[in-house]
Amino acid sequence: MPKAFTPKVxxxxxxxxxxxxxxxxxxxxxxxxxxxxxTDEAHADLRLIxxxxxxxxxxxxxxxxxxxxxxxPSPTHFREDFRARGPSNYPHGKQEELTNV
Amino acid sequence: xxxxxxxxxxFVAERNAQFRAQVERRIDGSLTEDEFxxxxxxxxxxxxxxxxxxxxAIPYGTINSRQMQQLAYIADRWDKGYGHFTTRQNIQYNWPxxxxxxxxxxxxxxxxxxxxxxxGNTIRNVTADHFAGAAADEIADPRPVAELIRQWSTDHPExxxxxxxxxxxxxxxxxxxxxxxxHDIGLRMVQRDGQSxxxxxxxxxxGRTPMIGKVLKDFLPQEDLLPYLEAIVSVxxxxxxxxxxxxARIKITVHEHGIDDIRARVEERFALLRAQFTGVDQQMxxxxxxxxxxxxxxxxxxAGFEAAYTNDPVFRSWVDTNTTDHRATGYVIASISLxxxxxxxxxxxxxxxxxxxxxxxxxxxxxxxxxxEQNVILPHVHKADLPKVHAALKAxxxxxxxxxxISDIIACPGMDxxxxxxARSIPIAQEIATRFDTLKLEHDIGPLKIKISGCINACGHxxxxxxxxxxxxxxxxxxxxxxxxxxxxxDAAIGERAGPGxxxxxxxxxxxxxxxxxxxxxxxxSETFLQTYQRLGLAPFKxxxxxxxxxxxx
Numbered sequence: 001m002p003k004a005f006t007p008k009v010x011x012x013x014x015x016x017x018x019x020x021x022x023x024x025x026x027x028x029x030x031x032x033x034x035x036x037x038x039t040d041e042a043h044a045d046l047r048l049i050x051x052x053x054x055x056x057x058x059x060x061x062x063x064x065x066x067x068x069x070x071x072x073p074s075p076t077h078f079r080e081d082f083r084a085r086g087p088s089n090y091p092h093g094k095q096e097e098l099t100n101v
Numbered sequence: 102x103x104x105x106x107x108x109x110x111x112f113v114a115e116r117n118a119q120f121r122a123q124v125e126r127r128i129d130g131s132l133t134e135d136e137f138x139x140x141x142x143x144x145x146x147x148x149x150x151x152x153x154x155x156x157x158a159i160p161y162g163t164i165n166s167r168q169m170q171q172l173a174y175i176a177d178r179w180d181k182g183y184g185h186f187t188t189r190q191n192i193q194y195n196w197p198x199x200x201x202x203x204x205x206x207x208x209x210x211x212x213x214x215x216x217x218x219x220x221g222n223t224i225r226n227v228t229a230d231h232f233a234g235a236a237a238d239e240i241a242d243p244r245p246v247a248e249l250i251r252q253w254s255t256d257h258p259e260x261x262x263x264x265x266x267x268x269x270x271x272x273x274x275x276x277x278x279x280x281x282x283x284h285d286i287g288l289r290m291v292q293r294d295g296q297s298x299x300x301x302x303x304x305x306x307x308g309r310t311p312m313i314g315k316v317l318k319d320f321l322p323q324e325d326l327l328p329y330l331e332a333i334v335s336v337x338x339x340x341x342x343x344x345x346x347x348x349a350r351i352k353i354t355v356h357e358h359g360i361d362d363i364r365a366r367v368e369e370r371f372a373l374l375r376a377q378f379t380g381v382d383q384q385m386x387x388x389x390x391x392x393x394x395x396x397x398x399x400x401x402x403x404a405g406f407e408a409a410y411t412n413d414p415v416f417r418s419w420v421d422t423n424t425t426d427h428r429a430t431g432y433v434i435a436s437i438s439l440x441x442x443x444x445x446x447x448x449x450x451x452x453x454x455x456x457x458x459x460x461x462x463x464x465x466x467x468x469x470x471x472x473x474e475q476n477v478i479l480p481h482v483h484k485a486d487l488p489k490v491h492a493a494l495k496a497x498x499x500x501x502x503x504x505x506x507i508s509d510i511i512a513c514p515g516m517d518x519x520x521x522x523x524a525r526s527i528p529i530a531q532e533i534a535t536r537f538d539t540l541k542l543e544h545d546i547g548p549l550k551i552k553i554s555g556c557i558n559a560c561g562h563x564x565x566x567x568x569x570x571x572x573x574x575x576x577x578x579x580x581x582x583x584x585x586x587x588x589x590x591x592d593a594a595i596g597e598r599a600g601p602g603x604x605x606x607x608x609x610x611x612x613x614x615x616x617x618x619x620x621x622x623x624x625x626x627s628e629t630f631l632q633t634y635q636r637l638g639l640a641p642f643k644x645x646x647x648x649x650x651x652x653x654x655x
Contacts, residue, residue, distance in 0.1 A: 015127075017152070019151060020150075020151060055134055056128075056130040059148055060148065077577055078574075078577070078578070082150065087518060088525060088527065089448075089527045089528065092151075092181055092195075093151045094151075
């Protein structure tokens with residue numbers, strides 16, 4: 001039996017701002033909850049290739065594992081959790097943007 | 102202080118113009134990231150976890166008030182109103198946007214600063230004793246030599262693509278405050294038969310394979326310095342391993358070939374190179390030395406100081422803990438702690454930077470230093486001015502009296518910022534400092550250096566911490582490994598691993614058990630933690646850290 005495919009999202013940093021972004025079906029978002037969740041390995045690889053070609057917008061594209069409680073992607077690893085939130089010593093980064101909405 | 106020559110000014114301006122064009126070409130798509138990355142790194146620009154990070158060089162940790170004001174201005178204008186002082190005497194901005202970086206570099210150039218060679222496989226910012234030119238125990242000011250090395254190494258055509266990064270530190274004092282034995286090259290200024298020269302130490306380093314540097318030459322005459330350095334780096338450039346990033350530092354080259362083999366190769370190369378250095382370098386050094394002439398020290402009445410010292414216990418505690426003997430009568434070296442309990446080690450807000458700049462201008466002969474321990478130093482303060490300095494620091498939230506104590510913690514940015522990190526460092530430092538402040542124990546504990554790194558690369562110098570903490574990712578959970586007995590001074594030693602790691606929740610209680618054990622077993626209150634460790638070894642601390650193992654063995 002092949003190992004079950006862990007759901008993934010495609011993430012990167014924005015070229016100009018440098019902040020964390022996630023791929024959606026049509027573009028990019030700064031919110032993990034809005035990311036396109038990839039549940040099929042072949043499709044994920046294809047989307048990764050497409051994302052990697054957008055070199056004038058994004059830097060450092062990769063696939064990150066996610067959990068899907070209530071069908072909303074959330075990080076499986078603490079590194080991705082920090083990327084989705086921001087640093088713990090100041091309310092900067094995404095947590096700042098989220099409270100400003 | 103050193104002042105840029107016309108050549109320096111033109112060079113930095115040209116580099117900045119080049120980088121501005123490179124950024125434009127990256128944004129318009131003419132450069133790929135693979136092409137752009139080495140170019141941005143040469144100019145100190147990283148892409149970190151949440152944003153870009155710009156690392157600005159503060160050569161040998163020396164700046165004046167105008168430069169500090171400009172750092173504050175940059176923090177406000179293009180960042181989030183603060184900066185992070187690092188373990189290599191640099192300052193890092195954690196939130197710049199790509200388009201703004203060329204403007205930031207131009208703003209730095211206005212005050213004779215830059216970010217050149219703060220990254221990449223080059224000779225990095227040369228560090229020096231942060232008490233240079235002020236310490237009572239100093240043979241000579243190491244900064245002119247450090248500046249000479251900076252000029253020689255900047256854009257050195259042979260050394261722009263070394264196997265790996267290369268770090269040089271210089272001290273002019275037998276008391277090593279520059280961790281010279283943990284650098285690729287460490288230089289200790291020494292005198293022999295009335296002649297000035299250097300003990301040259303090579304192959305030290307921390308990181309995944311920590312090594313204490315070995316003496317390559319016990320006395321190198323001053324005028325041979327540059328050709329000898331060029332010989333060392335040139336031997337390393339050819340011999341260093343480019344096949345494996347983790348074996349590419351000179352410490353591995355020295356380890357694999359042996360110090361005697363390296364010495365023979367360096368001497369051979371030196372013999373070829375020596376004649377190319379015709380003495381121009383020594384003329385330049387003489388000119389640089391004039392720039393570093395000591396300020397005109399003043400004589401002032403100490404009555405006000407004595408009264409404040411007697412009557413104000415808070416002032417007295419700060420003076421006792423944060424000042425160090427100065428070579429001039431009536432003066433002290435005052436350390437400004439950037440380790441307020443519960444705050445991020447090494448961070449200063451723009452307001453605090455301006456306050457420090459004003460104090461330096463008014464009471465400190467216009468000089469500031471950044472220490473590798475992430476504090477700021479006022480190297481020349483007359484005791485008569487100390488009460489005013491202390492009051493101004495207090496108003497800026499900068500009067501924490503904890504230099505050298507358990508809450509004066511070195512911590513790298515860790516996974517709160519760094520893309521390489523495997524765990525967080527900052528929250529651990531914050532918790533330890535806050536806890537020992539609550540216990541009101543730190544003055545009783547005395548000198549104790551805790552150093553925290555958030556990954557194996559050891560930017561937080563954990564190997565040379567009396568207590569070192571290394572954050573790792575163990576099966577998707579942050580885990581912290583403790584080392585004990587490390588020492589970054591002239592008696593440099595790599596700490597010994599205490600045993601299995603602790604979770605983020607358990608690391609603070611573990612540190613508390615170590616400290617409780619020390620307080621219980623020290624021979625007398627004046628025996629420091631390190632002395633107790635050296636006398637009794639790891640065993641009593643291990644027993645306190647892992648009581649269950651002891652119980653099982655019984």
